[in-house]
Amino acid sequence: MSATGPLVSARGISKSFGGVEVLRNVDLDLMPGEVHALLGENGAGKSTFSKILAGVHKPTRGTLSLAGQPVEIPSPIAAQRLGITLIHQEPISFPDLSVAENLVIGQVGARPLGRVRWAALAQEAKRLMALLDVPIDVTKPMRGLSIADQQMVEIARALASDSRLIIMDEPTAALTPKEVETLFKIVRRLREEGRTIVFISHRLEEVRAICDRVSIFRDGDRIETAWTADLSDAEIIRRMIGRPVADYLHRGTSHVGAVALSVRDLTLPGRFEGISFDVRKGEIVGLGGLVGAGRTDVARAIFGVAPASSGTISVDGKPVTINEPSDAIALRIAFVPEDRAIAGIFRSLPVETNITAAVPEKIAPRGIIRRATEKLLASQSVEKLSIRLASVRQPIGELSGGNQQKAILARWLLSDPEILILDEPTRGIDIGVKAEFYDMIGELAASGRAILLISSELPELLALSDRILVMSEGRLTADIPRAEASQEAIMFAAVPRSGRHTVSGAAA
Amino acid sequence: MSTIESPRPAVILREAAKPRPRWQVILVRPETVTFLLLIIATIVATRLSPFFADLGFILESSTYYVEFAIVALVLTIVIISGEIDLSPAAQMALSACLFGTAYRAGAPIPVAILVSLVSGLAMGAFNAFFITVLRLPSIIVTIGTLILYRGLAQVLAGDKSIGSFPGWFVGIDYRMIGIVPVPVMIFIIASVLLGLFLGITILGRQIYQIGTSEVAAIHAGIRVRRIKFGLFLASGLTSSIAGLLTASRLGSVRYDLASGGELTMVLIVMLGGTYIFGGRGSILGTFLAAWLLVIIATGMTVANIAINAQLTVMGLLLIVSIIATNAIYARSQR
Ligand SMILES: Nc1ncnc2c1ncn2[C@@H]1O[C@H](COP(=O)(O)OP(=O)(O)OP(=O)(O)O)[C@@H](O)[C@H]1O
């Protein structure tokens, strides 16, 4: 690697937004054929740096050179021409176009008036998706794909572009181990071909598995670049957040009470079938499974976003009808969706408005908004979840991905729910805050709340759950008590074995 | 490069640094553009004609536009919620014709007024049904009902005008509160009330949220469909009130009352800086834009500029305002 010069060298890169400096004098070299991790807390500047490389933002100061030549990257298209592709943290796609069409959008070299060869296009799309080993129908519209599937399409699009530098901004945040493994296989192959990969993730074990070097960012400074093998996890964490992170200790399952949420035979054809389970007060029930197993669909059905076509839901032992989310909220159910960009944030509205969106009665008891109350509630949440921002009146779209996620969590914690459904709640949240968040969830359970936790991160499921349900192809395939839970047990139940659904209806 | 010993302060101080300077936040808003245009237009118009120094003259000549401006206030809210209503002018015509027909059939004026108001609500509910229950796009639905309502008005009233209303009903535009004609007063009061509604109530807030992201609003438990239904009802009711004002001003009604008015309404809302895709905009902007329109239109009339040229100027203005609005919003996104 030392024989050739760096593919990219960034020198003195700084970036300010509206007077606030978010990157300061960043120097960084990316070598050909290396996988380089960017690590750092939420809001440290990883995405901003990536976007500068990909021509989305212009640096306020500093220079870039590519293969030794100084370059300007004025736009994403220019970046594409130079062989730089960015997989965005929030998948941005055209929801009404098909997966295949999304895959080829933005391909440089296509003639604007050239005929579109649909058959060839579909063929190519199928080939790309096959590389990734994900069963997505390429003729279906993007709308309705899960976050993980959208992420896979983004990855496929990057592969199709044949770039020298591929930047992956938290590509694995919603993926389960199986998809992550596939992705890693591809990354290794790209590395062998001599391409450069920038890999952003908050999961250290992934960084260890795949990255040659790491660069650690803190508050807009690049603190250090080192070989991955030369740093221990503790050292990385200390450089990232300046203090050690306590291990999350499971609080034990002593205070489990009456059944709070109970679903029986919930069915939505094509999505899930015969789902039955209970969640008790004080209990954290994990829901695991592979991408596309139908976990999110079950959660959306319970919350009334897309109600099931048959089956019953009971809250505190009484059967209830939930036709839309407002019904669920009236029953003190809260739901943190996985797809924060679409179902979570109001992008152009202030952070405070976003945080208080689900508690109108708290900020406006008589219909008139009390600004002071609203600001107070929002500021308290900001402090509690250490959301990094310039002002609570700032549009939430200006926050980093992880900080947006924290704001959505804050919204639902404010609503003081009895039943809390969390769908990938820590997607994109850094290690420091994650531990605090786990504590908060533990405390909520300890105070008698019922919690249903969907997560693709097995360590998270294992650490938090009292019991783990596993779904595969729309059915429940296992109900694993805490004592017997292990990554292997979950994956065993999660992997589809067609025609073998023995443990369906795993209710206690 | 390795100053990592000191732990981070509990509250991130540097991040809590200054946001955008306040003057920038205030200045770079679409309403400001409208306001500046209003000042420029006033100066130019005063140069063109000495009448313009007279506030009373402007107020009197505003009564025609004010009827559309009142509806434009509600239309502003509808557009902020991410929908559009193109049928209000036709609703004005149909409700006014119903008023006239009821009066001709012997109903006393108050009963005829009631008929007109109820018909406004019914027309709003009809729109709302297709949009919120059948979930059809509002632009298509209201283009359809724009034609339908206008057609019904013609079927109902024929080609002749219905008139000879009692004296006390006619000529509301000549009745003054101080120097302000009653319709103008209604517009001012409605602006204040709706401005407050949108600005300080939780419902107003939720309307912005719906317009910003309907999916996120649904997930946050906001009753999106109920609120939209209410907005279309309000649009219908307001249209029927505006129709009555027109009937009183003209002293008669005909099926082509307020024809073409939907474009004037949209023009006012857009001039006021409301974002056509929803989520942003304000009553203040619409209020200022209505006066901008009044000044320009009367200014040009006084200066003897032909009506065709007037339309051209309006069209140009609309394009300029949309470009300005979009530029400002795009800027704030980056
Ligand atoms: N368009 C913008 N306007 C204003 N501030 C911005 C904008 N984009 C990013 N920022 C700020 O820049 C800082 C760095 O954000 P960035 O998205 O790079 O963080 P990150 O390291 O990717 O964090 P995460 O792990 O949460 O994704 C944050 O404080 C964020 O609020």
Ligand SMILES: [Mg+2]
């Ligand atoms: Mg980021």
